[in-house]
Amino acid sequence: MKAITTLFFGIVSCTCLAQETSFKQLRYDENYAYLAKDTSANWYNRLKFQPVSQNKADYLSFGGEVRYQYFHFDNQDWGAAPADKDGFILTRYLGHVDFHAGKHFRTFVQLQSSLASGEAEKPSPVDQNLLDLHQAFVDLMTKDLTLRLGRQELSYGSQRLVAVREAPNNRQAFDAAKLMYGSKNLKLDVFYSYYVPAKPNIFDDGFNNGTQFWGAYGAFTQIPVVKNFDIYYLGIHKKAATFDDGKGAETRHSIGTRIWRTTPYWQYDLEGLYQFGNFAAGAISAWTLSANISHTFYQTKLKPQIGLKTEAISGDKNYGDGRLNTFNPLFPKGAYFGLAALIGPYNLLDAHPYFQFNLTKKLVFSADYDLFWRMNRNDGLYAVNGKVIYSGKAGSSKQIGRQLGGALEYTINKYLYLRQEITWFSAGHFLKEAGPGKDILMAGSTITLKF
Structure with missing residues (x-):
């Protein structure tokens, strides 16, 4: 803890000297090559850009996070x-090194x-994973193409289907081969x-190999009228999958599209x-539709924003009919409906x-x-990780409940x-038919330091 405190005050003390660049959710997307022209004696800049060749084309960059x-x-x-x-405490440490050898090779x-402390039950691996190799990959690059090989995070679109799982304590990764193409108006990944x-x-x-x-994910920009347009195919095979209707091997194909735009006043995301x-x-025959539309009063002092999210997510229609209609969200963000x-x-209809x-x-401040x-009575209630919380056979009502949340976020600096x-x-x-059905009250505090 003393080392973390020292690091924090050291970073804050040099903030006024450091050239500003924002941290990315995918830390491998950060690029500190511009610091090759930096002539200051700032130790933090040297941490982010440490040349290992005379022409500074080869360099190391270090970074991390404590939460x-x-x-x-x-x-x-x-x-x-x-x-x-008494509640419980979750702690996450991330540290990385990024090596660039010229314009055509890179490894991350x-x-x-x-770590988890104080939980009443044994923590799951999503809460506690003592120490592991989270990412380790190499990039082979040309002007428009990059081949990435190794363990890596994946994230696409609004992260409804493929996410880094930022909110839970342990982020998720894949052992993957990915080919990326990028141009002015198109980004295309095949993996x-x-x-x-x-x-x-x-x-x-x-x-x-369980x-x-x-899949393939294409993101088009500068499209007339709609502005941004994503189209994708995602495939998954699981040796052992569990739904309310049973257990077995699962091979599932997803074809989808997303239209989205962000302006100072209006924002929309339709998928x-x-x-x-x-x-x-x-x-398998399943589907989902989602909409997130908001308006920001940009010229008003507090810049208030109001919005509405809604999702319709298919559930199974009948038990034992040889047809599964339960939607599989694949690898979604962990805090899907709040922290x-x-x-x-899964099997859900919500208005938000x-x-x-x-x-x-x-x-x-947000609220x-x-x-x-439940979308269908003949399917259960699921947790974010896909575990069946209650079978649909436990009750006949579709009403799950209501959730009210509020958050205060303070960004001291980057x-x-x-x-x-x-x-x-x-x-x-x-919930009252299927179990104790008591109301939940949750309070959570987060402090995150990135460098």
Whole structure:
């Protein structure tokens, strides 16, 4: 802790001297080559750009992250989990080194340590993974093409389907081969990968062939009328998959499109996709539609924003009919409906109005209200990781409940970020039919230091 505190004050003290560039969610997307022209004696700039050749074409760049989170739940899992009066702490450490050899070769290595303390039950590997090789890949580059080989994070679109899983304690990765093409108005990725499941001990996240994941994702920009247009195909094969309708091998294909645009005043994100394939001895037919539309009063002092999100996500129509209609969100962001992460995007219909405003340039308040229903009665309620929380056979009501959340975010500078969040979930009829059905109250605090 002393070392982290020293690092923090060292970074803050040199902020006024450092040239500014924003940190990326995908840290391998950061580029510090511009510091080759830096002539200052700033130690932080040397950390981000350390030349290893006389012409400075070959260089090393170092970076990392420390994140502390505290959570307290009343009636976790709607009263089904053991009571925990003291709450628990999650800590995540990330550190990376990025080596560039000219314009055509690059390698990136990142370690991750995720720790959990104080949980009433044994923490899952998503909460606790003591130390592991999170990313290790090489890039072979030409002007427009990059071939990336090795363990890497994947993230596409709005992260509804493929995400780094930023909110949970342990980010996710894939052992993959990916070919990337980039031009002024098009980015196209084609990849084949194996998912890396998290394990709790030291350097035990080895190669695993239990889940294969492949696909192609194209993002077009500067399109008339719609502005931005994504189209994609994603395929997955799991040796062992579980849904409310049964267990078995799953091969699923997803074809979808996304239209989105962001202006100072209006923002919209519309997405739809269809899934087909095979599960156990039956066929798959599933779908989802989503919309996120918001308006920002840009010229108003606090720049308030109001918006509405809504999603329709298919569920299974009938038990034992040899046809699975449950949508599979693949590898979504962990906090799909807020940091509490109570419900996953399966068999779901939700309406989600929200608003936010800037109290100052660095302090933002946001609030949202979510209404949840099961899409179909003959399918269950799922967690974010796909685990069946309650079978559809446990109750007949479609009403899951209502969720009210509020958050205060303070960005001190580009290095340090604070967040306080509170969530109240009012259990609906289905939760009361299927289990204890108690209301949940969650409070969470986050502090993140990046360098």
